Amino acid sequence: MLDTQRLLTFEAVVRIGSFAGAARELGYTQPGVSQQMRALERDLKTTLFSRDGRGLKLSEQGEVLASRVAEILAELRATEERIAAVTRLKEARVRICAFPSANATLVPSAISRLRSRQLGIELELFEAEPPESLQGLHSGEFDIVVAFRYDDQPASQSEPDFNTIPLLTEPMVLMMSDDHPLARRKQVELAELRDERWVAGCVRCRQEFVTACGDAGFEPRIDITTDDNLAVQSYVVSGLGLAVMPQMTQSFVKHPKLRSRPLLPERHRHVTATVLRSQRHTPAIIRVIESLREAASALATAPRI
Template sequence: MLDTQRLLTFATVVRVGSFAAAARELGYTQPGVSQQMKALERDLNTTLFVREGRGLKLNEQGEVLAERVDRLIDDLRATEERVAAVTRLKEARVRVCAFPSANATLVPAAISRLRTKHLGIEIELFEAEPPESLDGLERGDYDVVVAFRYDDQPAPDLSDNLESIALLDEPMVLMCSDDHPLARRKQVELSELRDERWVAGCVRCRQEFVSACEYAGFTPRIDITTDDNLAVQSYVVAGLGLAMMPRMTQSFVKHPKLRTRPLLPERRRHVTATILRSQRRTPAVVRVLESLRQAAASLASATPI
């Protein structure tokens, strides 16, 4: 079995060009680096270097390993992390990663339900948006990832290692101040709003908003952008623009002077929970998924427009 530390040392030697330079970078002695390389050669039952003058050069076997060493290190680390994840899950510790608005609404409700039924499960929370969160799941950084995509965006191309479960389809809504003329409307056609000023949210929400406007036949005038959902609402209430946001964002914080109205044509954000296939029967993960489904169903029925 290849030793990860020896592979890391080999990768450093290849990158910096000598045992001495690798020793300086890694904080080892030069004999220490030499001993690790000899041990790696014993592991592989072959030589990796040939002497060239006063220096060393990779031989053919060394070149082969050099081409693959970074991938080997990544695979070994991911494997170690997944083994550790199984241990954590047997101890009923689940790492949940979600995007910000889900971490403010869906996930707390799910954990609350979980605590009332399964007191032994410990939840460790993280926050990230897709695709970074899904990449982290693949690496073994998380056990459950709550992610989203919009109507225009294709479903993520998941590897065979991952499995997604649908949680919630939520409509995008128009946000305006209570003294705006649109506040008296029951619903609004997006194509009517080509002359309005806009406040835009996070990068992916902004992309969806621009795409929706282009589909409606215009390019929106975005005056303000911010990742802070409360700030979006505050700017809208101050009369600085309208906003198009997922309905979930109004369920955890709603300014008293904010009004939301359905938009036509309707556009939706699709929220999912994704796990490693190898963990789909792990009791702690199964219970977390059940609680997320129940919380999503409650959120869908309880959030008014």
């Protein structure tokens, strides 16, 4: 069995390129690093390094270990995190990570419902967009991830470790200022908008928008990009461009001069809650998911503003 500390030291030596540099980074002495590398070579019964006139060089065996060491250490860290998550969930402590607009709408409502039942579940909240949030779930950093995908994007259910629960499906809407010529229309065809300027949102939202425009036969002129939903609305009502955004972004804040209209052909964002399959039957997880589904149902049936 390989020693984890020796692997960490090996990774630092390879990344930095010298025993001395690794020693400085790790807070060891150079002889201490050399001693650890000799011990690792004994464990593996092979030579990992050779020296030439230009400094440290990996042997063929060392190259093999160097190609795998980052993955090995990442898996070890993920295993530690998942073990810690089991303990955390048994103590009814749940870490939820959600994307920004869900953290402003869906998650607060779910937490309020959960606390009203006085179940003794403690929550820690985090914010990230997928796929980063789903990577955190895989590594054990989070217990529940509220994520989203668009019509053409694969579901996270394809990841064998994941169990994904649908929460709601929301339409994409066209946003414009109230003085835009199309503001009187009940709905708008995307193909009609090829000559417009655009304000785009987060990376995945922007990718979805560009794909939709491509399907409609044009490449959009995106003048402004921002992850801030309120900023998107402000740019739109200032006449600097139109935007296509999920309907949820209007449920927690809407500029008074903003108008939104259904977009044709319809496109949707699918909001989900994802957990590890191994934890899907944990009582605390079940209760939080129940509250998220109730909050999603209430949000889906709420009057549009």
